[in-house]
Amino acid sequence: MYEVRLDHPADFDGWREAARRALALGVPPEDLSFTVGEGPAGLFAEPLPDAPADAPGFSVPRSFPDLAVKLICHADPERFAFTYRLLWRLQREKGLLEIAADPDIARAHEMEKAVRRDSHKMKAFLRFREVGTEEGRPVYIAWFEPFHHVVELTAPFFMRRFPGMIWTILTPQRSVHWDGAEMTFAPGADPSQKPAEDAVEALWLTYYRSIFNPARLKVKAMQAEMPKKYWHNLPEAVLIEPLIRGAEEASRRMIETAPTLPSLRHERAMERGEMARTAKVPAFNGFNKPPEDLDEAREQARHCKACPLWEPATQTVFGKGPADAPVIFVGEQPGDQEDLAGEP
Known part of the structure; x- marks a missing residue:
């Protein structure tokens, strides 16, 4: 032998x-x-x-x-x-x-x-956390517990996805470090080396909570794609069960607050749109320069007719939040609730 x-x-x-x-x-x-x-x-x-x-x-x-x-x-x-x-x-x-x-x-x-x-699953459920800086660049560490020995197989994905970051991925069987130029592997790590939560985590939880749609909840399908064995390493996992428990009540509120008939404002907006089809209105109504601040940008958006999307809309849904926000989320076009309320 x-x-x-x-x-x-x-x-x-x-x-x-x-x-x-x-x-x-x-x-x-x-x-x-x-x-x-x-x-x-x-x-x-x-x-x-x-x-x-x-x-x-x-x-x-x-x-x-x-x-x-x-x-x-x-x-x-x-x-x-x-x-x-x-x-x-x-x-x-x-x-x-x-x-x-x-x-x-x-x-x-x-x-x-x-x-x-x-x-x-490693690509989908691994979460990096900022733990400090190295030569002026932030350093990130992630802890993951794969079932198979997939660190070598999957690490090149993170190298391509985050080439400018300094990061380390720790798992019980194998670890990998990327310094921005070279990828090196090391033995597995202990769970005590898991990184603590960072400042971005609260923003992520706020975002995760706000995009949860109770009307589309399918618990079995969700658990098939995101098995419970991964939950204890996901920051958002603390929200999953409370959101599931409150889904029925949240769906009921959505139904109760859904619009039934178009508002008078919406009908008048449609009339204005019909009239504008036959009129040659300058696309930007005189606004042809970059805005100086958010107030000017909001005013330009309110009068903008550069594309057909303004015609069936009740009003502009410009956005919401502080002018000095460090992060901006850009969403899709407003739905009926946002169109009527004027807020995202």
């Missing part, structure tokens, strides 16, 4: 190098085992020797390397040996990957699907 030592739980490069040697040596799957990290060797295990210099080459289907990467990221303790068994069979059974009914292929596809799902 040969034993291969791998550096970390998702060590695809180490597995690939060992698999190539084992294949060149003709080692069957039942005579090869894989171990992650340090520890005592198996009782009858010996290190895998180097492949002979004149060992023949081999090939795999184009789709296999990507599949193998996903399999190595799975939490199955036999994933390394299983992936090598697939590689071994591929040298003897051409077209194996196309046989969906084969038990190994069916298992591989299920494992691949689970890893892709876990990677997607």
Whole structure:
């Protein structure tokens, strides 16, 4: 029995190098085992020797390397040996990957699907928190608990998404740090290293609460997309159950306050719009320069006719909030409630 030592739980490069040697040596799957990290060797295990210099080459289907990467990221303790068994069979059974009914292929596809799902959840539910500065730049840390070993697989997404940030992602199995130029990996972290909440969190909770639509609530669908196992690491999770409990009452209020007939103001606005269709009104009614402040911008917006959206509207819904706000949320066009109230 040969034993291969791998550096970390998702060590695809180490597995690939060992698999190539084992294949060149003709080692069957039942005579090869894989171990992650340090520890005592198996009782009858010996290190895998180097492949002979004149060992023949081999090939795999184009789709296999990507599949193998996903399999190595799975939490199955036999994933390394299983992936090598697939590689071994591929040298003897051409077209194996196309046989969906084969038990190994069916298992591989299920494992691949689970890893892709876990990677997607990491992208969706990971939350960075600001913890300080480094050379004048803010530093962010996130804590996440994936089910599979998807840190190596998913980290490039965050590198592309936040290239200008300095960030670290901590998980129990593996951690990754991006300094703006290079990505480095490290062993897993302890839950005690989870970052505390930052100043942006209160803004995020306010936003999350305000966009909650009780009329569209589907609890089972929500939990299918956002399983409860992720809730304890999501800042907004503290709002979910209270919002669910109050959804019925909130829906009732929405129905009671919904407009039934257009207001008189709305009808008059429609009449003005009809009259304006035949009149050549300057698009900006004389406003042709950037506004100096919010009051001037509000006045320009009130008279703006640069596009047809003004015709059926009751009034301009300009916006709301302090002039020195550090964050601005830009929404879609106003709905009927906002149009009648004049407020977002």
